[in-house]
Amino acid sequence: MAINDFIEEQQFVPAPAGDLLTPEQADQFNRDGFVVLKNWIPAARLAEVRPDIETLVAQNHRRQKDIHTKSEAVDALMQSDRVRGVIEAANGPSELLQSFAFTKLPHEVRTKHWHQDGVYWGLSDSRVCCVFVPMQATNEDNGCIWMVPGTHLLGRMFHDVATDEFGLENLRCEMSAFRDPVPLVLEAGDAVLAHTYTVHASFHNRTDEPRISLGFHFRNVGTELQLPAPYRRLQERRLGRDPARAA
Numbered sequence: 001m002a003i004n005d006f007i008e009e010q011q012f013v014p015a016p017a018g019d020l021l022t023p024e025q026a027d028q029f030n031r032d033g034f035v036v037l038k039n040w041i042p043a044a045r046l047a048e049v050r051p052d053i054e055t056l057v058a059q060n061h062r063r064q065k066d067i068h069t070k071s072e073a074v075d076a077l078m079q080s081d082r083v084r085g086v087i088e089a090a091n092g093p094s095e096l097l098q099s100f101a102f103t104k105l106p107h108e109v110r111t112k113h114w115h116q117d118g119v120y121w122g123l124s125d126s127r128v129c130c131v132f133v134p135m136q137a138t139n140e141d142n143g144c145i146w147m148v149p150g151t152h153l154l155g156r157m158f159h160d161v162a163t164d165e166f167g168l169e170n171l172r173c174e175m176s177a178f179r180d181p182v183p184l185v186l187e188a189g190d191a192v193l194a195h196t197y198t199v200h201a202s203f204h205n206r207t208d209e210p211r212i213s214l215g216f217h218f219r220n221v222g223t224e225l226q227l228p229a230p231y232r233r234l235q236e237r238r239l240g241r242d243p244a245r246a247a
């Protein structure tokens with residue numbers, strides 16, 4: 001069976017350069033499916049959100065969603081042109097899909113399998129972007145995100161439903177067809193603009209400090225969420241079941 005049997009094509013809509021994205025940044029985003037935005041979040045903004053994030057992570061470090069509803073400082077960061085503004089520059093007028101903090105405690109063994117974010121929502125088209133904001137420097141030692149450049153151009157891939165070390169549901173796509181993932185080696189204050197179909201993963205934190213990243217996903221206002229999620233339909237089809245009866 002060919003790898004293309006596991007991909008549903010969805011046309012990528014390139015980001016234009018403008019006030020918030022330079023031509024180089026727009027080119028990089030369009031080519032790789034992500035761009036590192038150096039010194040993007042002012043130190044004062046990070047300092048404002050840090051106490052709230054640390055409180056939330058202390059309450060529940062494994063699953064921390066809707067963080068903008070739990071902290072005014074996080075909401076202000078999310079609404080700023082550093083997050084929502086740059087997403088809309090790439091993606092057009094957009095609405096929030098999800099905000100979250102993703103944490104790995106010191107020496108925590110925690111895998112986020114290779115995946116495309118957009119598969120979770122079953123999107124009608126590909127106009128969805130995310131900004132990741134690390135709360136500290138990230139690198140291979142503390143479990144940084146790894147991206148596979150160019151995979152946003154593939155469209156929507158088939159994903160298995162896997163679980164992580166804590167039994168949390170975690171979708172996973174076939175990685176063997178890809179080469180050369182890139183670690184996101186970042187400083188505090190950097191951010192990453194990523195397309196929703198760029199395949200990425202992250203692995204264990206082997207350091208003595210926690211690794212916390214915030215994520216803000218937005219869809220273009222014209223992009224619809226389709227139910228049931230297509231990965232489930234594909235899975236049913238692959239198993240030879242009738243998706244209509246299985247739904």
Ligand SMILES: O=C(O)CCC(=O)C(=O)O
Binds near residue numbers: 117145201202
């Ligand atoms: O922050 C991480 O390590 C992974 C986050 C991620 O892959 C995601 O939320 O889709």
